[in-house]
Amino acid sequence: MLLRHTTSEIKERGALTINPAKTCQPIGAMYAALGIHGCMPHSHGSQGCCAYHRSTLTRHYKDPVLAATSSFTEGASVFGGQANLLAAIDNLFTIYDPEVIAIHTTCLSETIGDDVGQIIGKAKETGKIPAGKDVFYASTPSYVGSHVVGFSNMVKSMADYFSAEKSPKTGSVNIIPGWIEPADIRELKRIVASAGLDAIMFPDTSGVFDGPLTGKYAFYPGGGVSAEQLRKTSGSEATLSLGTAASVAAAKVLDNKWQVPYENLDLPIGISAMDRFVTALQQSTGKRVSEDILLERGQLLDLMSDMHQYFYGKRVALWGDPDQLVALTEFLADLDMRPVYIVTGTPGRAFEKRIEKALNGRVPEVKVKQGANADMFLMHQWIKNESVDLLLGNTYGKYISRDENIPFVRHGFPILDRIGHQYFSTVGYKGGVRLMEQILTALLDQKDRLSPEESFELVL
Amino acid sequence: MFDLIEERKNQVATTRVAAEDMACEKTSASGSVSQRACVFCGSRVVLYPIADALHIIHGPIGCAAYTWDIRGARSSGPELHRMSFSTDLRESEVIHGGEKKLYQALTELVNEYKPKAAFVYSTCIVGLIGDDVEAVCKRVAAENDLPVIPVHSEGFKGSKKDGYLAACHALFKLVGTGDVSDVPELSINIMGDFNIAGETWIIRNYFERMGINVVATITGDGRVDDIRRAHGASLNLVQCSGSMIHLAKMMEEKYKIPFMRVSYFGIEDMSKAIYDVSDFFGDRLVDTKARDLVHEEVSQILPELKKISADLKGKKAAIYTGGAFKAFSLVRSLRTIGMTTAVVGSQTGNKEDYRLLAELCDEGTVLVDDTNPLELSQFITEKEVDLFIGGVKERPIAYKLGIGFCDHNHERKTPLAGFQGMLNFAREVHATVMSPVWRLLPRRRLEPGSESDEVQYGCG
Numbered sequence: 001m002l003l004r005h006t007t008s009e010i011k012e013r014g015a016l017t018i019n020p021a022k023t024c025q026p027i028g029a030m031y032a033a034l035g036i037h038g039c040m041p042h043s044h045g046s047q048g049c050c051a052y053h054r055s056t057l058t059r060h061y062k063d064p065v066l067a068a069t070s071s072f073t074e075g076a077s078v079f080g081g082q083a084n085l086l087a088a089i090d091n092l093f094t095i096y097d098p099e100v101i102a103i104h105t106t107c108l109s110e111t112i113g114d115d116v117g118q119i120i121g122k123a124k125e126t127g128k129i130p131a132g133k134d135v136f137y138a139s140t141p142s143y144v145g146s147h148v149v150g151f152s153n154m155v156k157s158m159a160d161y162f163s164a165e166k167s168p169k170t171g172s173v174n175i176i177p178g179w180i181e182p183a184d185i186r187e188l189k190r191i192v193a194s195a196g197l198d199a200i201m202f203p204d205t206s207g208v209f210d211g212p213l214t215g216k217y218a219f220y221p222g223g224g225v226s227a228e229q230l231r232k233t234s235g236s237e238a239t240l241s242l243g244t245a246a247s248v249a250a251a252k253v254l255d256n257k258w259q260v261p262y263e264n265l266d267l268p269i270g271i272s273a274m275d276r277f278v279t280a281l282q283q284s285t286g287k288r289v290s291e292d293i294l295l296e297r298g299q300l301l302d303l304m305s306d307m308h309q310y311f312y313g314k315r316v317a318l319w320g321d322p323d324q325l326v327a328l329t330e331f332l333a334d335l336d337m338r339p340v341y342i343v344t345g346t347p348g349r350a351f352e353k354r355i356e357k358a359l360n361g362r363v364p365e366v367k368v369k370q371g372a373n374a375d376m377f378l379m380h381q382w383i384k385n386e387s388v389d390l391l392l393g394n395t396y397g398k399y400i401s402r403d404e405n406i407p408f409v410r411h412g413f414p415i416l417d418r419i420g421h422q423y424f425s426t427v428g429y430k431g432g433v434r435l436m437e438q439i440l441t442a443l444l445d446q447k448d449r450l451s452p453e454e455s456f457e458l459v460l
Numbered sequence: 461m462f463d464l465i466e467e468r469k470n471q472v473a474t475t476r477v478a479a480e481d482m483a484c485e486k487t488s489a490s491g492s493v494s495q496r497a498c499v500f501c502g503s504r505v506v507l508y509p510i511a512d513a514l515h516i517i518h519g520p521i522g523c524a525a526y527t528w529d530i531r532g533a534r535s536s537g538p539e540l541h542r543m544s545f546s547t548d549l550r551e552s553e554v555i556h557g558g559e560k561k562l563y564q565a566l567t568e569l570v571n572e573y574k575p576k577a578a579f580v581y582s583t584c585i586v587g588l589i590g591d592d593v594e595a596v597c598k599r600v601a602a603e604n605d606l607p608v609i610p611v612h613s614e615g616f617k618g619s620k621k622d623g624y625l626a627a628c629h630a631l632f633k634l635v636g637t638g639d640v641s642d643v644p645e646l647s648i649n650i651m652g653d654f655n656i657a658g659e660t661w662i663i664r665n666y667f668e669r670m671g672i673n674v675v676a677t678i679t680g681d682g683r684v685d686d687i688r689r690a691h692g693a694s695l696n697l698v699q700c701s702g703s704m705i706h707l708a709k710m711m712e713e714k715y716k717i718p719f720m721r722v723s724y725f726g727i728e729d730m731s732k733a734i735y736d737v738s739d740f741f742g743d744r745l746v747d748t749k750a751r752d753l754v755h756e757e758v759s760q761i762l763p764e765l766k767k768i769s770a771d772l773k774g775k776k777a778a779i780y781t782g783g784a785f786k787a788f789s790l791v792r793s794l795r796t797i798g799m800t801t802a803v804v805g806s807q808t809g810n811k812e813d814y815r816l817l818a819e820l821c822d823e824g825t826v827l828v829d830d831t832n833p834l835e836l837s838q839f840i841t842e843k844e845v846d847l848f849i850g851g852v853k854e855r856p857i858a859y860k861l862g863i864g865f866c867d868h869n870h871e872r873k874t875p876l877a878g879f880q881g882m883l884n885f886a887r888e889v890h891a892t893v894m895s896p897v898w899r900l901l902p903r904r905r906l907e908p909g910s911e912s913d914e915v916q917y918g919c920g
Contacts, residue, residue, distance in 0.1 A: 005543055005573065015564035017521060017548035024522030046584055046615035047488060048498025052526035055852050064833060064856040071488045072616040077588065088491030096493070096834065107520050108584040108616055111554060142520035143549050143585065215862040215901050217837040345521070372548065396528070 004403065006377060008384040018377035019396065021319045022345025024142035025150025027053040028179065029104035030067055032154035035203020037224030038099030040092055041067040044085055044116060044137075045106025060414040061209040061422055066219055068092055072108055081114045082122070089123045093130055096219065100227055103137035104154060110141040134227050136161035146346040147413075148321045151179050152249050155203060159233060159250035166258050167235030172198040173284055174236045174260065176250050178243035178267055178323050179413065180427060182210040182223070187425035188268075194290035195281045200229050200236060210422045234258040238284055242267050242277075243323030244350060266358075267323050268427050269435070270331025271300055296429035303436055308336060310440060317341040317400075319379055319393040320412035322351045322370070328392065328411070330358035331432065335439075338363050340388060343379045347371035376400070390443060407442035411435075468492065471829040473814070484809055484829040487619065493832040495780070495853050496807045500583055501527075502623020503613035505870075506703050507579050507630065509654055510682035511535035514575035516545040518562050518593060519583030523615075524548075531870045533654045536661070536681050540575060549585060559591050566600045566608065576684035577607040579630060587614030607684075609633050620782070621702050621808050628706035631678065631687060635711060638685060640692025646741055647673040647693045651708060652700035653724065655680030656870055659877035663724050666734060666878065670749045672741070679704065691715040695740055697722050697733070702783040702808050723785060724877040725885070726793035727758060757879035765797060768886045773798035775846040775893055780828075780836065780854055781868065784809030784817065790849055790868065791820050797886045802843035805831050833857055847893050862901045864892030 026043055030053045033041035043050040050069035057065040070076070070084040085103070092101055103116055116137045120129075129135050138157035140150040155176060177188055185206040192199045207223020233239075233254060239262040241251035251262035268277035274297075278289055314337045318328055322344050332339045340363060342355055351370045359366060367382060380400050391397045391408040395416045401408035415421050425431045447460050470483035488494040504527050508515065517524040524546030535541065547553075547561050566578060578600070582593055593610045601608040611630045613623050648667060653660045660680030667674055675693040676686035696708045696719035708719035720740065722733035731754050738750040777794050781787045784806040791801045801821055805828030806813070814827055821827075826839050833853075840848065840861055848858035851869035858865040866888050868876060876885045 005540060007572065011568075013568060015547060015561040016568055017524070017546045019528065019544050020521050020525045020546065020548070022521060023525035024520050026522070042491070046498045047494055047496050047619070048501045048615045049522070051495070051497040051501070051853070052522070056526060058853055058856055062856055062859075064853075064860060066493055066833060068491050068493050069488075071490050071492075071494065072584075073487050074617050077584075077616045084490040087489070091489060091491030095491075106584070107554070108588065111585055111588045141551070141554075142522050143554050144551050146521070211860075213860060213862065213901065215860075217833075217857055217860040219834065372550075 006380040006384065006403075008381060010378070010381045010385070013373050017345075017373065017375050019375050019380075020345050021343050021375050021379070021396070022146035022148075023056075024107075024147060025140035025145055025153065026104050026106050026142060027056060028147035028149065028151030029102075029138050029140045029154035031057060031179065031205070032151045032158070032203045033102035033104070034065070034067075034208055035205045035224055036100050036102065036158065036230070037222075037226045038220045039224065040096055040098035040101050042088060042092065042101050042103045043067060043069045043106060044081060044103055044114065045070060045108045046072045049106050056414055059416045062419065063209050063211060064217065066096075068096075070109070077108065077112060080112055081109050082119050085114070085116070085119045086123055086126070086128060089120075089135060090128045093128070093133065098133075098220065100134040100136075102154065102158070103135065104140045104150065105137070106140070107142035110139065134161070148179065148245050148323075148346045152246050155247065156249040156253055158202060158230060159253045160257070162227065162230035163234035163254060163257055165231075165234070167232045169237075170198075170232050170235045172200055172232070172236050174233050174239040174251070174254065175199045175201045176239060176241040176247040177201055177204075178241075178246035179321060180267065181421050181425065182206040182208065183421070183423050183425040184427040184431070187428045187431060191278075191289065191293060191428055192281065194293050195278075195285050196287045197281060197285050200233055201225060202230060202233070234260060236260055238262065240265060240277075240280055240284070244354065245322040245346060245348065247323075266330070267327040269324065269327035270432055271297070271304070271334055271429065272330050273327045274427070274429055274432065293429065296433075300429045300432045300436075303433060304335065307436070307440060310443060311335040311337050313338060314390055314443065315340045315388040316390045316392055317379060317383055317388045318391075319343040319376065319397070322346050322348065322354070324412055326351075326354045326358050329355055331435065332392075333359055333362045335436070337390075338365070340366055341379060341382045342366065342368045343374045343376075344370050345374050390439065392439075407446040409435075409438045409442050468835075472831075472835070473818070473827045474824055484811060484814060486830070488830055493834065494830055495832065495851075496830060497620050498615035499617050499620065499623040499626065500581060500613040500615045502620035502703070503581060503611045503627040503630070504623070505531060505654070506624055506627035506679055507611065508541055509533035509535070509680050510577075510579070510678075510684065510687070511541045512538040512576045513541065513684055514545065514569055514573060514578040515541055515581070516547065516565060516569060516578065517581045517583065518547045518558065518586050518591070519549055519581075520585060521546055521548045523581075523583045531654065532656050532873070533680060533870075534656075534658050534661075537683075540573060545569060554585060554589055557589060557591055558586065559593075559596050562591065562593065563596050563600065566596065567603070570600065570604045570606065575606070577609065577634065579609050579611050581611045581613050583613070584615040587617065607634060607637070619808065624703040625706050628704065628710065631707050632710050634684065634687045635707075636688070636691045636715065638688030638692075640689050643675055643689065643692030644673050645694060646671060646743065646746065647675050648695045648697055648737065649675050649690045649693045650677045651679060651696055651698045652704035653677070653680045653877065654870070657873055657875040659724070659875045659881065662875055662878040662880065666753060667737065669753055670734070670738065670746050671743075672737065672746065678707075691717065693717060695720060695737065697737065699723055700783050700785065702785075721785070723789040725786065725789035725881070727761075727796055727879065727882055728792050729789045730878055730882070731758070761879055761883040764883060765886055768890045769796070769798035771890060771894060775799045776802040776843060777847040777849060778803035778836070778840050778843070778845045779805070780831065780848070780850040781806050782808060782851070784813035786868065787813075787817060788820060791817070793882060793885060794889075796882070797889065799847070799889070801825055802845050803828065803836075803839045805829060837861060847889060862898055864889070864895060864898070866892060
């Protein structure tokens with residue numbers, strides 16, 4: 001089996017990542033860009049990068065992903081990629097007619113030192129950008145940060161580019177939801193609307209990756225935040241950014257440039273984080289959320305009390321992206337579970353502090369690792385030394401699950417071998433119910449399977 | 461025909477117009493949404509199935525993350541190849557060089573896993589910062605007494621095909637280093653079959669039943685020691701037009717081993733491969749066994765194939781493969797089950813390939829080189845095809861258009877090679893083309909002479 005190569009003895013690794021718990025910046029930038037309506041993401045680098053990102057997003061969503069590449073060759077790598085990018089912009093508008101082209105760089109174009117801003121300027125001067133169309137870029141070197149940083153950089157560029165001019169006041173609020181699923185965005189919209197709030201949400205992948213089957217292939221699906229809405233973000237009353245790693249950078253841009261004040265919150269996954277989100281919503285509108293939302297809170301709480309005996313003391317290993325992990329950790333602790341191993345490949349010291357805050361001393365035995373060498377290999381080694389009752393993370397946990405016979409709930413990016421993440425939200429109170437149901441099913445299925453005959457009964 | 465991007469006009473043809481002048485083997489136009497990948501991708505897929513070697517990717521994390529256990533190339537023993545090892549280059553190494561990190565990572569891994577050999581893949585960035593990967597490999601090889609082979613697979617240095625070439629050069633360093641004194645005269649190497657879903661095992665079994673010794677199955681369930689002895693074989697069988705032809709040519713030149721291009725897909729091509737090999741050896745016993753084998757295998761699958769063809773008669777297919785050679789077999793296989801090919805293309809075919817394809821296909825078939833989702837979906841709609849055969853990025857496009865799909869790339873989970881594979885292929889095609897799901901689609905009905913679409917629910 002694959003991971004029998006994992007050894008239980010943990011050695012200090014100086015220069016090596018094994019079975020990563022992260023990937024590189026450009027895929028995050030591509031994902032964020034697809035949350036703009038009519039946007040063609042463009043990868044300024046070799047062909048392979050773009051092909052890999054499209055394949056991974058396609059596997060995660062089972063939907064086509066359209067993105068273009070500068071198709072670097074040896075010549076471009078010596079003389080710079082300007083000619084390729086200019087030709088690309090021209091070709092894209094001629095053939096694919098996007099509203100927006102969102103360019104991101106790669107390790108290749110960053111190291112060559114292409115000045116993408118200047119190249120876009122040149123494209124504009126030479127009339128390659130049709131009137132009313134937008135081209136902007138984010139710098140996303142693959143050797144810095146991770147896919148989450150690439151996402152954050154693209155969202156930041158989005159906020160910056162489209163707020164070149166101050167919009168008249170609109171009375172609405174910006175919500176920067178972070179790297180979450182289309183279903184999560186739909187759920188956030190429903191919650192926000194129930195508080196009577198008019199919000200601009202960006203990026204918005206609902207209606208992009210959860211499109212219907214109609215028999216026609218739409219290159220630009222119906223969803224996504226429009227360029228027009230993005231231009232109004234500078235006129236909003238405030239910004240709510242959900243997630244320090246993915247969203248706050250963009251919120252700061254709008255604050256610095258146009259004094260749109262922001263509040264940074266955790267992703268509203270789990271009851272406590274969702275409570276804080278609801279409070280923030282109510283403060284910004286001065287209105288209460290609707291009775292429906294309060295009912296849902298009560299239902300979640302009801303289930304938490306009904307089933308708390310099954311959650312109590314269960315040890316959990318979780319991995320993935322910082323914003324999700326912080327919120328999930330808090331929810332697990334609220335369920336009286338013990339999130340003991342937490343790993344993210346995304347670097348940044350703030351992460352450990354955020355986890356500490358989320359746990360608030362409730363799980364003193366917790367081990368947290370971020371950045372270099374924080375990978376699935378290390379996670380497996382920890383588990384080999386002292387096992388856990390549940391795994392929570394992306395598809396790459398399935399090897400550990402099988403090797404160690406541990407129940408496994410898939411959450412995060414990427415999920416390549418199951419469906420559901422596109423359609424069932426895990427944010428909000430209802431999302432909390434969904435997560436509980438998934439965790440409980442995994443734990444009880446295992447119990448049903450492993451209980452000896454004499455203790456196996458109808459209800460365990 | 462709809463508008464094509466100007467630079468691509470010569471890369472599309474129909475069999476009615478001369479396919480002789482088809483432009484191919486070009487780099488992709490900048491800004492086209494190519495389905496192609498890069499040099500690294502080519503090298504990685506060819507060498508990946510060598511299961512007892514260490515594969516380490518020298519570069520930022522993405523290249524390793526996207527190629528972690530996605531090929532389905534099975535191993536009958538060790539599975540070291542399925543681990544994802546990366547030097548995870550960061551900004552400081554991009555500035556100061558990554559040689560030290562590579563040395564350290566290689567040394568740690570060699571000590572831990574004691575592999576038979578190590579392959580070190582260079583990615584884009586390594587080509588730019590000028591690491592002397594060759595020197596690091598030499599040093600680690602000398603210190604640990606094992607082959608440590610650099611693979612020159614910098615992404616921008618060409619297309620996937622150039623990656624195949626780089627892989628062949630790497631392999632050629634191993635070939636010829638083992639003892640061949642016990643290799644019998646009746647012996648072959650199997651090249652360019654990747655043991656997806658265990659296909660190499662099926663092919664190997666056929667040749668062994670004919671009394672032929674298989675020395676190395678280089679790119680499927682591969683072993684370092686077998687490859688070292690590969691020069692002892694009397695004949696190289698090369699499948700997959702692009703990937704292994706270079707190695708076969710190098711072995712022909714240096715070791716005077718002739719090679720034969722074969723395909724194991726479809727009754728005709730599989731039988732031809734068996735008879736060609738038998739003819740090559742000119743051995744009466746082999747010849748008898750070959751005839752018996754083909755007779756036995758074909759008679760086992762024919763009755764069910766006949767039943768399947770009755771349902772599929774007259775249905776149309778579109779084919780888009782990596783190499784063009786596979787497309788030939790697919791056109792023939794589809795004919796076996798009563799289907800015609802309306803659109804056929806490849807990522808990397810050459811002029812000769814397209815000339816042969818034009819000859820093989822029915823009149824009016826569209827031929828495309830290095831296509832994109834826009835063209836593909838338009839051809840599919842225009843030709844009203846019922847089935848798409850392609851890879852991971854094409855699958856959701858087919859489904860969105862409401863037609864069946866068969867993965868003939870690395871995501872296939874049942875073997876499609878050999879005689880049993882032909883039956884599996886027919887079953888898969890039947891299942892997808894005849895799936896009840898397509899009957900639930902809102903049908904697009906075009907009135908004669910009218911432009912307007914009318915959506916009608918149900919199959920009408």
